[in-house]
Amino acid sequence: YRVRERGKRCGARMLCDILQGKKTKSIREAEYDKLSTYGLLGDVSRTQLEHMVNILISREYLLMDTSQYATLSLAPKSRDVLLGKETIQMALPQKDLKQTQRERMLAGMPDYGVDETLFQKLRRTREKLATREYVPAYIIFSDATLRDMCNKRPANAEQMLAISGVGKYKMDKYGEAFLKAIAEYTAEHKADA
Known part of the structure; x- marks a missing residue:
């Protein structure tokens, strides 16, 4: 303001x-x-x-x-x-996320609860959007949001809005690209099965 x-x-x-x-x-x-x-x-x-x-x-x-x-x-x-008529409540990270040497080492390891191939596909999608829009990748979606997409695999806008970190604005702006990437991945891996 x-x-x-x-x-x-x-x-x-x-x-x-x-x-x-x-x-x-x-x-x-x-x-x-x-x-x-x-x-x-x-x-x-x-x-x-x-x-x-x-x-x-x-x-x-x-x-x-x-x-x-x-x-x-x-x-x-x-x-x-x-104007003080509304307050916003949010949960904040408890500790500063400055990574220790061990945390930096672990950061490069895959999250076994997430399909790493799909996660990397979503990261590439995010990187393309970030490059196109001249913004840092985290502005599009955080890694945590991408992991949630991997776990839940939304197939439509309503399901995408249930993903942590996806609001209406980001759904309207970026959601289709990620839904398409997830659908492509799912189709490729159904064919492999």
Whole structure:
């Protein structure tokens, strides 16, 4: 809201930097360090803050305009939140997800509860969309969301909306590509069976 008041727009990364009170050159040049919200969430970990932003996007309180370098804007429904008429509740990760050496090693290992071939197909689909839209891959869907897709294998929009991390906005924007990838994979593997 405060960024918009200045007639400017920013992306998720910059928003997190502003809220954490980062002292970057771009923040100083845009005078974001003079905003009343600058550093407001300095005690929140980066992981938690990014999680909050992603939830606000998935719940459609924030809109991402990918035609303008993935800039964020307030959705109409965020007005009630700004006016204090509505509160948003969300679960945050308990610990900062800075990986230890052991966690980094395990991160490269397959999740045995997920079909690794399908997971990689969904990751490639996500990467194509991210490249096309000039956004980081996690903005499309997180790995956790892709794993949930692997486990549940949605076949239509209604089922896709039941996947953790998929809201109406993301379903409308990206859902068809992932439904198609899952359907192709399922058809290929039925033929193999």
